Amino acid sequence: MKGWATTKLLAVGALAVLDVVIILFSQMLTLSTGISMASGAILIFTEPILIIICLSIINKFGAATIFMAIISLLTLPTTYSGPPGFLPKIIVIIGLGFAIDSIYWLFKKSPKILTALIIGAIVPFWYTYGIIFVGKLFNIPGIDRILNLLPTPVFLIAMLMAGALAGYLGHLSYQKIKNTSVVIRIQGNE
Amino acid sequence: MNNTKLDFWAKIISVLIFLPLSAFLVQPRYLILPLIALITIFIILKISFRSFLQESKNYIIPLTIGLIVLSSIFSPGHIAGRLTLGLLLSIRFALLISFGIIFSMITNPIEFPSGFIRVGVPHKYGVTLMVGYRMMPLISEKISSIVAAQKSRGASFKFSILRMGLFFKQLFSLIIPILHATLEMSVRLSDALISRGYDPDGKISYPTNKWGFYDYGLTFISLFVFGLSFIK
Numbered sequence: 001m002k003g004w005a006t007t008k009l010l011a012v013g014a015l016a017v018l019d020v021v022i023i024l025f026s027q028m029l030t031l032s033t034g035i036s037m038a039s040g041a042i043l044i045f046t047e048p049i050l051i052i053i054c055l056s057i058i059n060k061f062g063a064a065t066i067f068m069a070i071i072s073l074l075t076l077p078t079t080y081s082g083p084p085g086f087l088p089k090i091i092v093i094i095g096l097g098f099a100i101d102s103i104y105w106l107f108k109k110s111p112k113i114l115t116a117l118i119i120g121a122i123v124p125f126w127y128t129y130g131i132i133f134v135g136k137l138f139n140i141p142g143i144d145r146i147l148n149l150l151p152t153p154v155f156l157i158a159m160l161m162a163g164a165l166a167g168y169l170g171h172l173s174y175q176k177i178k179n180t181s182v183v184i185r186i187q188g189n190e
Numbered sequence: 191m192n193n194t195k196l197d198f199w200a201k202i203i204s205v206l207i208f209l210p211l212s213a214f215l216v217q218p219r220y221l222i223l224p225l226i227a228l229i230t231i232f233i234i235l236k237i238s239f240r241s242f243l244q245e246s247k248n249y250i251i252p253l254t255i256g257l258i259v260l261s262s263i264f265s266p267g268h269i270a271g272r273l274t275l276g277l278l279l280s281i282r283f284a285l286l287i288s289f290g291i292i293f294s295m296i297t298n299p300i301e302f303p304s305g306f307i308r309v310g311v312p313h314k315y316g317v318t319l320m321v322g323y324r325m326m327p328l329i330s331e332k333i334s335s336i337v338a339a340q341k342s343r344g345a346s347f348k349f350s351i352l353r354m355g356l357f358f359k360q361l362f363s364l365i366i367p368i369l370h371a372t373l374e375m376s377v378r379l380s381d382a383l384i385s386r387g388y389d390p391d392g393k394i395s396y397p398t399n400k401w402g403f404y405d406y407g408l409t410f411i412s413l414f415v416f417g418l419s420f421i422k
Contacts, residue, residue: 085290
């Protein structure tokens with residue numbers, strides 16, 4: 001990953017930190033309302049939005065990996081994606097970043113909105129199957145049965161819709177900021 | 191709690207890799223060994239058991255119950271055997287989570303970037319992480335001021351199940367100003383770094399490794415316990 005300008009690196013870092021701040025806020029919301037879904041309901045949208053914005057601004061292979069790596073390390077002591085200090089969650093989160101980078105690179109010549117929809121839809125899938133992968137790794141009883149239950153049409157459609165909507169919102173948000181001086185400044189730094 | 195005694199990599203190697211792995215791989219009759227290691231870490235680092243309990247109770251208690259129930263339903267064999275299997279698995283998980291929580295209690299996130307730089311990870315990533323960590327309070331402050339500005343314009347961010355749609359709509363109205371403020375801050379910080387001569391691909395001086403008695407001791411103990419995991 002050569003040729004990363006300081007401005008681009010720090011922009012990825014700042015967006016990742018923004019995601020971490022939202023994660024911490026959503027966890028506080030869960031604690032204060034007592035609704036365990038409150039945190040997930042916010043993050044299912046905010047995370048793909050920020051990933052799409054990060055990829056669209058930086059437009060370089062590795063942006064999502066760095067973005068997710070920063071999130072995984074800063075949220076290691078928190079309850080995000082698993083218990084505090086749980087090492088496998090770093091692998092799951094960074095793996096998601098690499099998968100997103102690969103998809104973005106594969107669909108580079110496709111319309112940006114299509115890429116945003118695909119990436120947005122992948123994020124909730126990855127987290128769900130990542131948890132199952134960790135469950136299989138630790139041989140949790142009944143994990144195979146959960147794996148058989150997951151691909152139900154309602155579950156698949158709900159995940160696809162929520163993720164794709166978030167991807168679309170990310171694309172829309174980028175369209176709104178792409179002509180601002182700050183984004184042009186970041187994109188101009190090679 | 192005394193968290194100055196251990197080196198970052200000694201903590202990673204022992205508390206985050208070898209001890210949790212041995213808690214999962216060790217034969218049931220040797221499970222006491224990772225537990226002894228855990229107690230030793232508690233004593234040496236003077237970790238407050240009360241704060242540890244506060245952090246871990248939300249995981250260990252439901253996990254223990256959940257795993258025993260899951261095992262009694264899905265595992266093969268007699269009910270006594272299933273319950274034993276579930277109990278064994280929950281002990282392994284409790285140890286795994288305990289090591290993770292101890293790691294997060296004794297590690298400051300700011301130790302990550304310097305730790306990475308020391309082992310040769312390109313400093314540009316370590317610096318990004320370090321600056322990111324420092325940016326957290328600034329971004330939180332910025333978000334608070336944007337929320338206050340929106341509130342002064344009549345927006346309401348009170349969460350209610352009945353008005354959940356409106357709540358999320360109000361939250362999304364914050365995206366663009368927050369994004370803009372965040373990116374602006376990153377550009378300002380990168381300008382500050384560039385003006386001080388920082389080159390992401392240039393050479394910088396690396397801090398040296400200074401392992402002390404406790405670092406070697408803990409690494410030795412964790413390797414010893416990990417080695418015993420392979421005894422059948």
